[in-house]
Amino acid sequence: MNIFNTYLQYINETILILLKDNNIVLENDNLLEKVVVEVPKNKKFGDLSTNAALVLSSTFKAKPFDVAKKLKLKFDTHHDFADVSIANPGFINFTLQEDVWQKLLFNLLETGEWKYEQFGKNNNLNLEFVSANPTGPLHAGHARGAVVGDCLARILKLVGFNITREYYINDAGNQIDVLIKSVQLRYLEQLSGINANIPENLYPGAYLIRIAKKIKNQYDDTLEKLDYENFFLKVNQLVINEILNLIKKDLSNLGVEMDIFTSEKSIIEKGFLDKVLNILKDNKLIYEGILEKPKGKADLDEWEPRPQLLFKSSFFGDDSDRALKKSDGSWTYFANDMAYHLYKIEKTKGNLINILGADHLGYLKRIESAVKALSSNKIKLVNKVCAIVHLMNDDKKIKMSKRSGNFIMLSDLINDLGKDVIRFIMLTRKNEQVLEFDFKKALAQNKDNPVFYVHYAYARCKSIVKNSNIFDHKFSFEEIKMLKDNNELYLIKLISQWPKVVELSAKHMEPHRICYYLIELASEFHSLWNKGKIDESLKFIHVDDTSITKSKLALINSIMLTIKSGLNILSIKPMEDM
RNA sequence: GGGCCAGUAGCUCAGCUGGAUAGAGCAAUUGCCUUCUAAGCAAUAGGUCAGGGGUUCGAAUCCUCUCUGGCUCACCA
Numbered sequence: 001m002n003i004f005n006t007y008l009q010y011i012n013e014t015i016l017i018l019l020k021d022n023n024i025v026l027e028n029d030n031l032l033e034k035v036v037v038e039v040p041k042n043k044k045f046g047d048l049s050t051n052a053a054l055v056l057s058s059t060f061k062a063k064p065f066d067v068a069k070k071l072k073l074k075f076d077t078h079h080d081f082a083d084v085s086i087a088n089p090g091f092i093n094f095t096l097q098e099d100v101w102q103k104l105l106f107n108l109l110e111t112g113e114w115k116y117e118q119f120g121k122n123n124n125l126n127l128e129f130v131s132a133n134p135t136g137p138l139h140a141g142h143a144r145g146a147v148v149g150d151c152l153a154r155i156l157k158l159v160g161f162n163i164t165r166e167y168y169i170n171d172a173g174n175q176i177d178v179l180i181k182s183v184q185l186r187y188l189e190q191l192s193g194i195n196a197n198i199p200e201n202l203y204p205g206a207y208l209i210r211i212a213k214k215i216k217n218q219y220d221d222t223l224e225k226l227d228y229e230n231f232f233l234k235v236n237q238l239v240i241n242e243i244l245n246l247i248k249k250d251l252s253n254l255g256v257e258m259d260i261f262t263s264e265k266s267i268i269e270k271g272f273l274d275k276v277l278n279i280l281k282d283n284k285l286i287y288e289g290i291l292e293k294p295k296g297k298a299d300l301d302e303w304e305p306r307p308q309l310l311f312k313s314s315f316f317g318d319d320s321d322r323a324l325k326k327s328d329g330s331w332t333y334f335a336n337d338m339a340y341h342l343y344k345i346e347k348t349k350g351n352l353i354n355i356l357g358a359d360h361l362g363y364l365k366r367i368e369s370a371v372k373a374l375s376s377n378k379i380k381l382v383n384k385v386c387a388i389v390h391l392m393n394d395d396k397k398i399k400m401s402k403r404s405g406n407f408i409m410l411s412d413l414i415n416d417l418g419k420d421v422i423r424f425i426m427l428t429r430k431n432e433q434v435l436e437f438d439f440k441k442a443l444a445q446n447k448d449n450p451v452f453y454v455h456y457a458y459a460r461c462k463s464i465v466k467n468s469n470i471f472d473h474k475f476s477f478e479e480i481k482m483l484k485d486n487n488e489l490y491l492i493k494l495i496s497q498w499p500k501v502v503e504l505s506a507k508h509m510e511p512h513r514i515c516y517y518l519i520e521l522a523s524e525f526h527s528l529w530n531k532g533k534i535d536e537s538l539k540f541i542h543v544d545d546t547s548i549t550k551s552k553l554a555l556i557n558s559i560m561l562t563i564k565s566g567l568n569i570l571s572i573k574p575m576e577d578m
Numbered sequence: 579g580g581g582c583c584a585g586u587a588g589c590u591c592a593g594c595u596g597g598a599u600a601g602a603g604c605a606a607u608u609g610c611c612u613u614c615u616a617a618g619c620a621a622u623a624g625g626u627c628a629g630g631g632g633u634u635c636g637a638a639u640c641c642u643c644u645c646u647g648g649c650u651c652a653c654c655a
Contacts, residue, residue, distance in 0.1 A: 034596090036597095038594065038597090040597095040598075041598075041600085041601080042598070042599075045598070049598085054597075054636085058635095063635085064635065087598065088598080089636070174654070291652050294580085304652095305652095319580070319581060319651085323652060325653090326652095327653050332654090332655095334655095358582095358583075358648080358649050358650085359650075361581080361582050361583070361649055361650055362582075362650040362651055363650085365582090385649095387583070387648085388648085395589090428591085428592095429590095434583095436590065445617055447618085450603090460614085460618090463614070464614055467614055468614085497594090500594080504594060513592095513594080516592065516593095516602090519602085520602085523619095526618055526619065529614080529618075529619080530610085530616090531620095532613090533610075533613075533619085539614060578617080
């Protein structure tokens with residue numbers, strides 16, 4: 001259904017014929033991959049353009065313009081093209097017959113939904129995202145990774161990947177000790193009724209009070225005399241489950257779905273760490289060695305050379321080899337993470353994607369190295385890094401600091417703004433770019449707020465349908481052929497780009513493109529709407545002529561259908577009226 | 579000091595992965611409501627794509643150096 005691919009295929013076939021005609025052998029097949037069909041930036045160049053002649057000029061040992069002339073002779077015979085022209089230095093521009101667009105619209109409405117090229121071919125893909133430590137509910141900063149991951153998953157699904165969304169629970173590290181110690185204080189606080197002083201190195205969050213109450217309800221004061229180790233054994237799982245429930249609730253309120261939550265502890269219990277060590281041994285990628293002192297500016301007074309168990313990460317391009325064991329003999333986070341990635345490799349039998357925060361930038365190479373080592377270079381790990389989000393209020397930065405406990409929780413954000421605005425705005429920047437999230441704009445009911453703008457376009461469409469008093473939404477081709485005005489045709493052309501937007505979004509793993517497209521579509525629609533004020537013929541409803549109105553309704557329906565598919569990817573429900 | 583990400587209009591950012599005269603939105607100026615939602619639209623103005631060098635038919639995009647900002651740098655997670 002992607003019209004660009006249709007013509008790209010035709011152009012490629014034509015090139016092969018031309019090569020054969022001229023007894024020229026393509027020295028390298030990859031050359032054809034450089035041939036693209038795209039929409040020229042400037043409308044006056046027509047509907048489509050191709051760089052074919054520029055790509056092939058050296059093969060033909062001729063100037064691009066002359067190659068273009070040869071190609072044009074072939075293209076001229078195709079009945080879809082109203083005009084084929086050559087522009088310097090050798091672009092070939094196509095103007096399509098009106099009925100090509102009209103047919104496209106007709107087919108879309110017949111099918112009732114967009115179809116996308118299934119280049120995922122049902123291949124498995126594992127997408128790990130959020131994976132926040134289970135020490136508290138999510139805060140505002142987590143929203144970005146959550147939304148990017150969730151939408152990316154939806155996009156990849158549309159193009160045929162079999163995708164698993166996974167949350168990795170770090171339930172095995174130091175932070176869990178800190179958590180349980182904090183809970184123990186809160187529990188004793190419940191029993192004594194005296195407010196506890198929470199030391200700086202423990203978690204102060206009020207959510208732990210609620211968990212402490214639960215423990216008190218369940219165990220009464222029977223845990224009062226326990227030392228920390230035994231208290232830990234008693235409540236550890238309960239506390240983590242309680243917090244995971246908070247996190248799951250946050251995710252669900254944000255419209256983010258997970259297929260599976262995998263615990264770090266369970267991976268180790270299943271023996272994946274041993275498996276990792278064996279693989280590394282077999283491939284001679286592990287050794288006892290001493291790392292060089294890092295040359296950082298940071299205070300490294302405590303640094304001392306020490307023999308450690310190391311993974312030969314540098315073999316795969318990492319800057320340094322990486323420690324697997326800490327000085328106290330326990331495994332490093334990285335060692336466990338290798339085990340987790342081996343687990344993902346084994347069960348996925350396909351490529352892996354991780355959505356990470358910017359603070360993990362320094363971690364990418366070692367984990368990529370790990371996946372290469374553990375999969376004999378067969379599995380690809382793509383790391384998508386989300387830059388930080390600056391929360392703003394009317395251009396003023398809102399400061400968040402962990403120490404003071406002064407950071408905005410995701411649940412507060414959702415309560416204040418609703419999930420739709422958050423989801424949309426989180427995708428209005430490409431993920432590597434720092435994002436300014438302005439409360440004032442998110443609450444605005446005007447163009448400052450892009451979701452609002454898109455909703456408004458959809459609601460206007462709905463309103464037209466309602467006011468038309470036409471309830472038959474089966475459209476004949478004759479009706480659709482009445483859409484002849486350039487402004488209307490332009491909208492059809494824009495709509496026809498939608499599958500390409502989704503496919504490129506998937507290919508490059510860039511969900512933000514969906515938002516930009518929706519804004520543009522909304523904008524073009526609003527524009528056409530207003531043209532109706534100047535030019536009567538462009539109004540959508542023609543009271544005295546049902547068939548003209550129906551032709552316009554066909555266009556309106558296709559716009560709604562497209563906005564709906566876009567919002568659906570973002571998991572936003574279109575507003576029927578406003 | 580090393581690594582990674584970024585630097586595009588006064589501000590916030592796109593730029594279909596190398597294509598044609600670099601595009602939007604804010605902000606500024608000026609217009610458009612007796613008529614399908616003015617919560618909107620149109621027009622004007624705004625640029626050494628941080629800077630130098632290179633690669634080629636062609637560079638904001640690729641390579642290289644320099645500058646600036648952010649994140650990060652054994653034994654945390």
